[in-house]
Amino acid sequence: MPELPEVETVVLSIRDQLVGQNFININVHWPKVLFNFSKQDFLDNLVRRNITNVHRRAKFIVLSFDKDILAIHLRMTGKLYFADSKTNEKHISASMELDNGQQLVFEDIRKFGRFYYYTSQDFLDKKLGIEPLGDSFTAEWLIENLRCKKRMIKALLLDQRIIAGLGNIYVDECLWQSGIHPETRSNKIQKKNIRFLCESIKNTLQSSITARGTTVVNFSFLNGKTGKFSNQLQVFGKDGQPCVICTTEIKKKRVAGRGTHFCPRCQKRQY
DNA sequence: CCATGAACCTGGTCGC
């Protein structure tokens, strides 16, 4: 479920209730959810510490405790939400009790989601690439960073070490909008198309945040609430349907190990 | 450096 806009939406939905609070306990139902620390570490280092901020970095939800952070990655099916008391929901990996009586619940059907504890955010920043909604992500930056690599553009855009936050849905949408075939080598893309791509990434992500993200099928991430950006998708999941620009049938193909949707006419390979 | 496939998990859908 979670790419940048969905993670941002989760952050916006829990931030106000979390900042200024503190945890008094954690219940761990799926031990592997704690990636690099133990329940005792949580009790020793994070319990009764003031939550000073909640923000997003790439696809991580970051809870700050002064310098220390608890970073949460939803992976494919993670959901993070508040519950009033003990919930009997299936698939709860962990839940944390706040001193105001609320529970912050991490539900995760496929169990891929993870919690990470670091003494600062440096570790994340060191391995993650540029924020696509940040001011330093510009057409010039993109031109420079695509020119020096020879990978298929789809694989490159999915690589979190380069640009942090894009995932399978938004990459397909942005490549379609900018007329780039997903298998084009990054150093072969025309500058004009790269400029379109940059604009497309910024516009698409921002529009999706405004719509509170994308909900695929009926999988919601906010206790029943669904993101409305699904209505604005133009190629993702549209295989077999006509391209809204040229009416050519949208195709689906495996690229970079992922199901990839594109218009064979609007998106010609440039090599 | 790059591409591919498997692994980590569960559940939904599709064809027979």
Place this chain on the structure above:
DNA sequence: TGCGACCAGGTTCATG
């Protein structure tokens, strides 16, 4: 209705 195959918004690791 049942069963197997295949798919899923992510990331990491091994291999060629």
